Amino acid sequence: KPLVFSGVQPTGNLHLGNYLGAIRKFVALQENNDCIYCVVDLHALTAQLVHEDMQTQIRSITAAFLAAGIDPQKHIVFNQSQVPQHAELAWIFNCVARIGWMNRMTQFKDKAGKDREQASLGLYAYPSLMAADILVYRATHVPVGEDQKQHLELARDIAMKFNLDFHDKIVPTGLGVDIKVGEEPVDAYFPMVEPLIDGPAPRVMSLKDGTKKMSKSDPSDLSRINLMDDQDAISKKIRKAKTDPDALPSEVDGLKGRPEADNLVGIFAALADKPKADVLAEFGGQQFSVFKPALIDLAVEVLAPMNTEMRKLMEDPGHIDAVLRDGGARARARAETTMNEVRDIIGFVR
Numbered sequence: 280k281p282l283v284f285s286g287v288q289p290t291g292n293l294h295l296g297n298y299l300g301a302i303r304k305f306v307a308l309q310e311n312n313d314c315i316y317c318v319v320d321l322h323a324l325t326a327q328l329v330h331e332d333m334q335t336q337i338r339s340i341t342a343a344f345l346a347a348g349i350d351p352q353k354h355i356v357f358n359q360s361q362v363p364q365h366a367e368l369a370w371i372f373n374c375v376a377r378i379g380w381m382n383r384m385t386q387f388k389d390k391a392g393k394d395r396e397q398a399s400l401g402l403y404a405y406p407s408l409m410a411a412d413i414l415v416y417r418a419t420h421v422p423v424g425e426d427q428k429q430h431l432e433l434a435r436d437i438a439m440k441f442n443l444d445f446h447d448k449i450v451p452t453g454l455g456v457d458i459k460v461g462e463e464p465v466d467a468y469f470p471m472v473e474p475l476i477d478g479p480a481p482r483v484m485s486l487k488d489g490t491k492k493m494s495k496s497d498p499s500d501l502s503r504i505n506l507m508d509d510q511d512a513i514s515k516k517i518r519k520a521k522t523d524p525d526a527l528p529s530e531v532d533g534l535k536g537r538p539e540a541d542n543l544v545g546i547f548a549a550l551a552d553k554p555k556a557d558v559l560a561e562f563g564g565q566q567f568s569v570f571k572p573a574l575i576d577l578a579v580e581v582l583a584p585m586n587t588e589m590r591k592l593m594e595d596p597g598h599i600d601a602v603l604r605d606g607g608a609r610a611r612a613r614a615e616t617t618m619n620e621v622r623d624i625i626g627f628v629r
């Protein structure tokens with residue numbers, strides 16, 4: 280079975296972008312894959328070191344995973360800090376990755392802001408830890424939002440360089456990755472990860488500005504729908520969402536140059552699990568005064584049961600911690616197998 284890995288940071292309220300770009304896909308992928316889903320708490324330190332509510336945040340992401348329908352028994356759900364092998368492999372990847380590669384990462388530029396000298400070294404090295412998160416399980420498929428595409432390309436570059444640099448130490452793995460040294464094909468240790476970014480809402484935009492990503496860190500709460508928002512809040516935020524004065528077009532092409540309309544149609548399509556063209560076939564020619572109430576009904580229908588389940592789960596932190604402990608133990612065993620091989624490939628004594 281293909282191995283799927285993905286993670287979500289415990290850094291604030293989960294929003295519709297995290298749900299449609301990532302968590303909803305995690306749920307769907309369970310059927311035909313072996314899945315590992317991680318609350319990436321080590322990543323949470325990169326932008327801000329001290330988190331007063333770290334434990335609550337970790338539990339609330341876990342509750343969202345479970346409430347959305349992830350099965351922690353058939354698959355693995357855990358928090359990253361329980362598996363130190365992630366950080367160990369990240370160190371090795373820090374020595375594989377080149378500074379020039381890291382300098383091209385747009386997320387670092389965005390998150391570091393103007394005073395780059397004051398950003399943490401961890402924020403800079405973030406993509407290297409992300410590559411380790413995935414490759415410590417030698418996972419092949421990674422469901423993420425579009426904002427993570429560049430980091431996954433970097434993970435492929437890191438895997439490729441490791442494979443090439445150590446090609447004469449790598450025992451045949453049967454991974455079938457086609458790498459060559461000169462004209463000679465050689466065996467690869469780390470697979471080339473495939474991002475899974477498809478769907479009608481790979482990048483959900485802010486409700487206040489269709490050119491900006493919906494984000495946990497946007498100071499305006501009206502810019503996003505949080506998974507913990509109640510019916511009234513969802514309704515208010517969609518009613519107040521920015522739009523343009525025109526009616527909806529009948530064809531997807533008509534959404535070009537209309538970022539807010541495109542975003543709301545994409546959200547509707549993703550929530551209804553159908554292509555944007557189908558949504559426009561139904562609502563083309565209609566005003567937002569007709570479309571928005573339909574979107575509110577749909578969003579409430581999808582999000583309300585999850586919201587209720589998340590609240591219920593959060594009442595029993597002991598249960599959530601037990602899920603994470605069990606997932607952590609299973610993840611650690613797998614990661615240690617990889618690390619033993621990596622230590623041998625590099626030539627450490629053990």
Ligand code: AQP
Nearest residue numbers: 287288296297300301423424481482483493494495496
């Ligand atoms: N707006 C989005 N549209 C689609 N997917 C999104 N994701 C995030 N925002 C959108 C996806 O959600 C997953 C988890 O994200 P994360 O918690 O690792 O952090 P992030 O990418 O930094 O996302 P946020 O929530 O927007 O936080 P800030 O405010 O810090 O930037 C990832 O798969 C991501 O692609």
